[in-house]
Each structure stands twice: as structure tokens, then as C-alpha cells.
Amino acid sequence: xxxxxxxxxxxxxxxxxxxxxxxxxxxxxxxxxxxxxxxxxxxxxxxxxxxxxxxxxxxxxxxxxxxxxxxxxxxxxxxxxxxxxxxxxxxxxxxxxxxxxxxxxxxxxxxxxxxxxxxxxxxxxxxxxxxxxxxxxxxxxxxxxxxxxxxxxxxxxxxxxxxxxxxxxxxxxxxxxxxxxxxxxxxxxxxxxxxxxxxxxxxxxxxxxxxxxxxxxxxxxxxxxxxxxxxxxxxxxxxxxxxxxxxxxxxxxxxxxxxxxxxxxxxx
Amino acid sequence: xxxxxxxxxxxxxxxxxxxxxxxxxxxxxxxxxxxxxxxxxxxxxxxxxxxxxxxxxxxxxxxxxxxxxxxxxxxxxxxxxxxxxxxxxxxxxxxxxxxxxxxxxxxxxxxxxxxxxxxxxxxxxxxxxxxxxxxxxxxxxxxxxxxxxxxxxxxxxxxxxxxxxxxxxxxxxxxxxxxxxxxxxxxxxxxxxxxxxxxxxxxxxxxxxxxxxxxxxxxxxxxxxxxxxxxxxxxxxxxxxxxxxxxxxxxxxxxxxxx
Numbered sequence: 001x002x003x004x005x006x007x008x009x010x011x012x013x014x015x016x017x018x019x020x021x022x023x024x025x026x027x028x029x030x031x032x033x034x035x036x037x038x039x040x041x042x043x044x045x046x047x048x049x050x051x052x053x054x055x056x057x058x059x060x061x062x063x064x065x066x067x068x069x070x071x072x073x074x075x076x077x078x079x080x081x082x083x084x085x086x087x088x089x090x091x092x093x094x095x096x097x098x099x100x101x102x103x104x105x106x107x108x109x110x111x112x113x114x115x116x117x118x119x120x121x122x123x124x125x126x127x128x129x130x131x132x133x134x135x136x137x138x139x140x141x142x143x144x145x146x147x148x149x150x151x152x153x154x155x156x157x158x159x160x161x162x163x164x165x166x167x168x169x170x171x172x173x174x175x176x177x178x179x180x181x182x183x184x185x186x187x188x189x190x191x192x193x194x195x196x197x198x199x200x201x202x203x204x205x206x207x208x209x210x211x212x213x214x215x216x217x218x219x220x221x222x223x224x225x226x227x228x229x230x231x232x233x234x235x236x237x238x239x240x241x242x243x244x245x246x247x248x249x250x251x252x253x254x255x256x257x258x259x260x261x262x263x264x265x266x267x268x
Numbered sequence: 269x270x271x272x273x274x275x276x277x278x279x280x281x282x283x284x285x286x287x288x289x290x291x292x293x294x295x296x297x298x299x300x301x302x303x304x305x306x307x308x309x310x311x312x313x314x315x316x317x318x319x320x321x322x323x324x325x326x327x328x329x330x331x332x333x334x335x336x337x338x339x340x341x342x343x344x345x346x347x348x349x350x351x352x353x354x355x356x357x358x359x360x361x362x363x364x365x366x367x368x369x370x371x372x373x374x375x376x377x378x379x380x381x382x383x384x385x386x387x388x389x390x391x392x393x394x395x396x397x398x399x400x401x402x403x404x405x406x407x408x409x410x411x412x413x414x415x416x417x418x419x420x421x422x423x424x425x426x427x428x429x430x431x432x433x434x435x436x437x438x439x440x441x442x443x444x445x446x447x448x449x450x451x452x453x454x455x456x457x458x459x460x461x462x463x464x465x466x467x468x469x470x471x472x473x474x475x476x477x478x479x480x481x482x483x484x485x486x487x488x489x490x491x492x493x494x495x496x497x498x499x500x501x502x503x504x505x506x507x508x509x510x511x512x513x514x515x516x517x518x519x520x521x522x523x524x525x526x527x
Contacts, residue, residue: 075430082428088421092443105429
């Protein structure tokens with residue numbers, strides 16, 4: 001069983017030029033082996049929250065726990081896999097050597113690492129690209145390599161920071177399903193940050209809605225769809241019910257148009 | 269330069285400047301023979317005679333400058349890289365290291381050289397120190413900028429992997445810095461030659477700078493020109509050496525993609 005993940009009254013204040021309250025009283029719980037999504041507009045602090053889980057940032061108040069322990073321990077024991085918005089591959093390393101980077105850092109040499117990168121490359125559908133350089137691959141393929149790299153140390157927790165944000169819609173949906181398949185095979189606990197409502201509903205068991213200034217969780221919505229998820233589910237009423245519920249939570253139930261219609265003289 | 273360019277067109281490309289130089293030399297020679305040039309502009313044949321009279325003198329002096337420059341350059345490179353690396357790993361000493369570099373750079377070498385001569389004697393050691401001092405700063409700046417230029421997300425990646433600072437330096441910051449380092453190298457290499465020659469001017473017994481000085485004092489204009497050409501050639505050779513290293517270290521295929 002993978003480790004659970006929880007946040008208790010987490011707050012984060014950035015003191016720089018001006019004080020920015022990025023997060024306030026964030027509470028969330030992801031059971032071991034679960035798939036959670038955090039959704040919200042740009043600048044609502046969702047990436048900050050993810051970085052606190054990854055021990056890249058320290059919370060100003062409150063606590064975060066991974067498997068009941070401090071995130072620092074999880075990071076030290078290399079049980080966190082992190083996928084960034086851009087693939088962040090090292091351009092001077094081949095794809096295989098990029099995927100093996102965590103092994104290099106962990107000091108794993110010799111027999112134990114043989115074939116591991118290639119097995120993961122085939123898991124993410126990159127058979128035969130091990131010797132290519134990153135810039136020879138498309139954006140989607142680079143992101144697959146980044147996912148393979150995040151998985152090579154068999155992490156307990158997989159944190160995904162808008163991993164498909166830079167991809168086109170078609171590639172994106174295909175990658176969503178790929179990721180679900182990989183997640184099903186690896187049994188990690190996954191947290192996906194996204195600003196696409198449909199993506200969140202398609203992927204997650206539970207979707208947390210964040211609102212900005214200060215970033216806080218406005219609502220948590222369970223997704224009652226079966227697994228394995230399919231693209232066909234995106235046409236079902238159950239899917240739309242959840243999407244609408246999330247949309248209401250994000251925008252409120254305001255009925256007036258988003259913009260006041262312009263007076264005619266201003267248009268001309 | 270496209271890869272499909274035939275060897276003929278490449279040859280033509282590199283031959284063109286040589287042809288221009290040859291034509292220029294020929295023109296100067298003709299004008300000089302006709303007595304149309306002031307005495308501080310010797311004819312190319314006079315410079316050639318200055319060389320051909322005793323070639324060993326020229327090569328001996330050139331070699332003295334070469335090895336002193338190389339040694340000084342190597343020392344500067346080593347020191348600068350270690351200093352820049354330390355500055356990145358230990359943030360607190362970054363500023364002192366940088367300021368020391370600025371200080372070394374700010375000291376006018378022409379004023380410092382006599383002092384060093386007094387301290388260490390007019391020996392090769394002094395010249396090597398000056399050569400090192402003149403090429404240290406560009407390498408330091410290149411190293412510091414380069415090591416720090418790593419994209420923040422790459423550093424975050426290393427942090428998630430709980431990499432040590434040295435691992436981050438080794439796996440991300442050094443490879444990332446290579447283009448910067450080689451830019452610095454190309455600036456610093458000719459500067460080492462310049463430093464050595466400046467040092468030799470204070471009266472060395474060997475070196476292209478010393479040869480230049482003695483020729484100046486004896487109004488031997490063709491020999492002065494010969495030393496100038498030798499110094500230029502040496503600087504260019506150092507630059508080309510740095511450029512070759514760059515080509516070897518950074519394959520052209522990875523140069524284009526740094527994201």
C-alpha cells in the first residue's frame with residue numbers, strides 16, 4: 001500500500017517585496033494509492049501547495065505529512081516523484097541517461113540499474129528512443145520521458161504540476177489516459193495540479209477546488225466514475241454533473257454575464 | 269555554414285582572406301621598393317629577412333612566451349573554476365570571491381609588473397603570474413555566470429531527488445555552464461599571451477616581448493614587426509585552441525537545444 005498524504009491548516013506567506021499570503025488554512029487528505037487533483041485559476045497557490053508536499057518549500061504554518069511522516073523524510077528516502085510543467089530534461093543527456101538521472105543521484109551503479117530505464121521507457125511508450133537527445137523528441141514525448149524519470153526510483157508519491165499544460169488538446173487526452181494506465185500499474189499515490197476541469201474529473205478520485213487570494217480549498221468533490229476511466233465517460237451525465245459542480249465551486253453560481261456589455265458608442 | 273557545402277566552396281571560403289592578404293603584402297612590397305613608405309613601415313621582404321637571418325632566435329623567443337602563457341593560462345583556469353565552483357556551492361563566500369576577482373582585474377598590470385619583478389625577480393615565474401592574473405577574471409565571471417545560469421526548474425528537480433550540492437554542480441550546473449565557460453576561455457586565452465608579453469617588456473631575457481623591446485631600442489624596425497606578427501599569431505593560436513576545445517566538448521548537436 002502506498003503512502004497517504006495530508007495537509008493540516010497549511011499556510012504559506014511569501015515575504016519579499018510586499019507580503020503575499022499564498023496559502024491559508026489548507027486541509028486535504030489523499031489516501032494511499034489514491035488519485036487526487038487540485039484545480040484552480042492561475043496564481044491560486046496550487047503549485048505552491050504541491051511544492052510544500054515535495055519539501056521544496058516549507059509551510060509558514062500548519063503541517064504536511066506523507067505516510068504520517070515529514071515530507072523531508074520522504075524526499076530524503078527518494079519516495080517522491082515530481083513531474084514539472086515543462087519536461088525539464090537535461091539537453092546534453094540522452095533520453096535513457098535522463099531517465100537514469102535519479103539512479104545516478106541515488107548512487108545506484110552496476111547490475112541493479114541495468115534495463116530499468118528501458119523497461120520504463122517502454123511503459124511510457126518510448127521504446128527505441130533511449131539513445132535520442134531530448135530536442136529530437138516532440139513535447140509530448142519529452143513529457144513521457146519526464147514521467148519515466150519520476151517513476152524510476154519507484155516513488156510512493158507522484159506529484160504532477162500541470163504536466164500536460166503545454167500540450168495540445170489531442171496529445172493531452174492521450175497522455176491523460178497513458179498516465180492513468182501507468183498509475184494503475186505502479187500503484188503510487190498521485191496528486192495532479194491542473195487548471196482543466198475536464199482533466200481533473202477524468203483522472204482523479206477526488207478533486208480539490210482552490211480559490212485565490214489567499215489560496216484556500218473551497219470545496220472537495222468526489223468523482224463517482226468507475227476505473228479504468230475511458231474517454232467515453234466524458235460524455236456521460238455523471239461526468240457532467242461533477243464538472244458542473246466544480247464549475248460552480250470555481251465561479252460561484254453567479255448568473256450574470258462575465259462582462260458588462262459595452263455601451264454602443266464605446267464600441268465604435 | 270551548411271553541412272552540404274562542398275569542399276571546393278569551403279576551400280574558396282578560407283582561401284579568399286589569404287589571397288587578400290597576399291595581394292596586400294605584394295602591394296606594400298612594390299610601394300616600399302619604390303621608396304614610397306616611411307621608414308617605420310618596412311617592406312615585407314625586410315621583415316622576412318629579419319626572420320630568415322636567424323630563425324632560431326625568433327622561435328626560441330616565441331616558445332618562451334608560449335609556455336609561460338600556457339602555464340599562466342592553465343593556472344588561471346584552474347583557480348577561476350575552483351573559485352567559481354566554491355562560490356556556487358558555498359553561497360556565503362560568493363561575494364568575497366567575486367570582489368577579489370574584480371580587484372585583480374582592476375589592478376593595472378603595467379604598474380604591478382615592476383613590483384612583482386622587485387618581489388620575485390625578473391624571472392619566468394613573474395611572467396607566469398602576470399599571465400595568470402590577466403586571464404583569471406574573464407574565466408571567473410564566465411564560471412560564476414555559467415554555474416548560476418541553470419534553469420530554476422532543473423535545480424528544483426535536483427532538490428526533489430535530494431541531490432547534494434556537489435551532485436547538483438556535477439550533473440546540472442557544470443554541463444549547463446560549458447557554453448559560458450568556453451566563451452570565457454576564448455576571451456581569456458589571448459589575454460594570457462598579452463599578459464606574458466606585457467611582463468616581458470619589463471626586461472626579460474627571453475620571450476617575444478623581450479625581443480620586441482630590444483628591437484625597439486636598437487631601431488630594428490623589421491624585427492619589431494616580426495615580433496608583432498609573432499605575438500598576433502600566438503594570440504590567434506591560443507584563441508583557436510580554445511575554440512577547438514569547445515568544439516570537442518560541446519557537440520554541435522547539443523548546442524542548439526538548451527531548454
